Each structure stands twice: as structure tokens, then as C-alpha cells.
Amino acid sequence: MERNTLDAVMNAYRIESECIMEMMNYFDKEKFSAAVELLKSAPRIGTCGCGHSGIMCQHFAHLLCCIERPARFISPAEAVHGATGFLQKGDVMVFASRGGKTKELLPIMKICRKKEIKTISITENLESPLAISADVVLKQYVNRETDRYNSQGTTSSTALCMIFHTLQTALIEETGFKNEQFAVIHPGGAVGERLNKK
Numbered sequence: 077m078e079r080n081t082l083d084a085v086m087n088a089y090r091i092e093s094e095c096i097m098e099m100m101n102y103f104d105k106e107k108f109s110a111a112v113e114l115l116k117s118a119p120r121i122g123t124c125g126c127g128h129s130g131i132m133c134q135h136f137a138h139l140l141c142c143i144e145r146p147a148r149f150i151s152p153a154e155a156v157h158g159a160t161g162f163l164q165k166g167d168v169m170v171f172a173s174r175g176g177k178t179k180e181l182l183p184i185m186k187i188c189r190k191k192e193i194k195t196i197s198i199t200e201n202l203e204s205p206l207a208i209s210a211d212v213v214l215k216q217y218v219n220r221e222t223d224r225y226n227s228q229g230t231t232s233s234t235a236l237c238m239i240f241h242t243l244q245t246a247l248i249e250e251t252g253f254k255n256e257q258f259a260v261i262h263p264g265g266a267v268g269e270r271l272n273k274k
Contacts, residue, residue, distance in 0.1 A: 088222035092234050099217040099235055110212045111196050112246045115140075118168040118194070121147040124155060125172035126180050128229030129236060133172050136240040142262065143244065143253045152180040160184065165192040173197070174216060174232050176204020185209050198239055214239055 115121060121140055123133035133149050140147035150159050150169075163169060169188050171181055176199035185206060188195050197210035200218060207213045216239060222230040247253070259271035 176201040
């Protein structure tokens with residue numbers, strides 16, 4: 077491996093770790109608390125995003141299921157072809173879009189408004205359509221992507237994932253979720269073996 081390649085790899089560690097630490101400066105306690113309250117009280121939760129944001133939304137939906145908050149990722153393509161029927165009045169949809177202008181998501185936001193589904197948008201652009209239309213907006217911060225062209229969804233994915241992890245952490249505390257519950261729904265693998273060890 078070339079020396080400049082190794083330097084780039086080490087720099088990637090620095091860029092992403094700095095991003096997470098700097099993102100704490102944008103943490104809004106009131107908005108975060110409002111998001112947690114919506115998620116805590118929602119009968120069902122949908123997550124929606126495109127590209128890397130969509131992949132992180134799939135991760136978040138799975139995390140929610142792991143603490144027994146019924147959730148599913150709703151593909152932007154399927155959402156406008158009936159999949160938003162999963163959500164009903166009082167449920168919550170979580171949108172993720174760094175720029176807040178992802179065209180595929182805007183019609184879905186309109187559906188949510190018509191159905192009186194509460195919405196949370198996570199975006200870097202607080203003046204974007206997805207931010208303005210949401211019930212709660214959480215600020216995503218990205219210093220730069222890790223590649224030399226600052227174009228690949230690397231640091232931005234990490235930043236979004238970190239926000240989802242903080243929401244998951246808060247929900248475990250706020251709902252009183254117990255590890256014994258997790259043991260019931262996660263008997264598989266090494267984790268399941270450890271949780272269910274007599």
C-alpha cells in the first residue's frame with residue numbers, strides 16, 4: 077500500500093471522530109426531547125431515506141424493533157405506491173436527508189401531513205422543505221466526507237448513524253426497556269447465547 081494511501085486512511089479516522097465530537101455543539105435538548113417523546117408514544121414508526129441515508133434508516137428501524145418499538149423502513153419508491161398505508165394517524169415517520177431536498181421524499185411528507193402522521197426530519201439544512209414541513213427537526217452536522225473529493229457518503233452516514241444511536245439510547249432509558257426483553261426476541265447468535273445463559 078502506498079504511503080499516501082495509508083495517510084488518507086488515518087485521516088479518515090480523524091475526520092469522522094472530529095465530526096462526532098463537533099456535532100455535540102449542535103445538540104438541541106428541546107428538539108431531541110420532542111423527538112424522543114414522539115417515538116416513545118408512537119404505535120408504529122416508519123423510517124425513510126434515499127441512498128446512504130436510506131441504509132441508515134433501515135438500521136434505525138431494526139434498532140427500534142430490537143427494543144420492541146414496532147418499526148419498518150419504507151422504501152421511497154414503495155411509499156408512493158401504497159406502503160404508507162402501514163402508518164396511521166398518531167404514528168411517526170422519520171425522514172433522513174442531508175440536504176433536506178431529496179425529491180423522492182417530498183411527496184411522502186405530503187402523504188404524512190394528510191394522514192396526520194407525526195414527522196421527524198434529520199437534515200443539515202434547517203431551511204429545507206423537509207425541515208420546514210416536519211413536526212420536529214434534528215440537526216445533522218458533517219465536517220466533510222473522508223474521500224479526497226469530499227463526495228462519498230462516508231462521514232455523513234456516520235453522523236446520521238450517531239443521531240440514530242442517541243435516539244435508541246434515550247428510548248431504552250425512557251421506556252424502561254429491560255435486557256430480559258431483548259433475550260426473548262434475540263435468542264440467536266453469540267448475543268442470544270449470552271443473554272439466555274442460565
